[in-house]
Amino acid sequence: MSSSEGALVLAATPIGDPADAAPRLAQELTDAPVVLAEDTRRTKRLCDALGVTPSGTMLSYHEHNEARRTPEIVERIAAGERVLLVTDAGMPSVSDPGYRLVAACVERDLAVTCVPGPSAVLMALAVSGLPVDRFCFEGFPPRKAGERSRMLAGLADEQRTMVFFEAPHRLAATLEAMAEAFGGERRAAVCRELTKTYEEVRRGGLAELAEWAVEGARGEITVVVEGGAAEEVSLEDGVATVLDLASGGVRLKDACAQVAEATGLSKKALYDASIAAR
Helix, strand or coil: CCCCCCEEEEECECCCCHHHCCHHHHHHHHHCCEEEECCHHHHHHHHHHHCCCCCCEEEECCCCCHHHHHHHHHHHHHCCCEEEEECCCECCCCCCCCHHHHHHHHHCCCCEEEECCCCHHHHHHHHHCCCCCCEEEEECCCCCHHHHHHHHHCCCCCCCEEEEEECHHHHHHHHHHHHHHHCCCCEEEEEECCCCCCCEEEEEEHHHHHHHHCCCCCCCEEEEECCCCCCCCCHHHHHHHHHHHHHCCCCHHHHHHHHHHHHCCCHHHHHHHHHHHC
């Protein structure tokens, strides 16, 4: 993509240490005709740390003005301007402003690309010591206790490792609610101030971590929680499900494959037992 073409460029910024910035970030900050910043003061400090001077216009773009500012920005991109979007830390649109603008650009068939870089989600997941083969990102839990409890109850059967953001003053209450919803022994990791001077990772059961957090935690916090164990399904129950699918018109082999994937049962064992049951 030529730098002269109109495009929205989402650029990841360091989550702590400015030295983690991708070399392309410095170049984009220098060259972009328009830089959208969640907090222009923080972005200017980042530019100083990187030794760059933006040549374009820097505009604020945050949760309080994105609805109003998005149409104007989309028109500038459509007219051929290259617009760089940065937030205070991490990738724009991931629990930060940006999704609304991306969606508007996609609707207009305008180019959207990104400068990859630091991610609190992936870093916390990597250092948590919990399974990383399958995971989901759940963002910030609701602030109100009732809504938070309902949200977590809905995740009680989630088998993937879960990643959350949380504010330090709500951490203890959230960990306590997680212990209630998932069980106090469910393994988790609280990752605090990642890449910064006082980086800390606390690992343990949710009840143990909730008790630790009562004393107070500071800084940016990411919580990683182990997924729930898969419910064991007997071969007999699996065969019943296969036959039910087959009676609905699904080919027997396909039904066995579906049930095997969902339960972990052997596809061959399901097929042989289903044939015998018929």
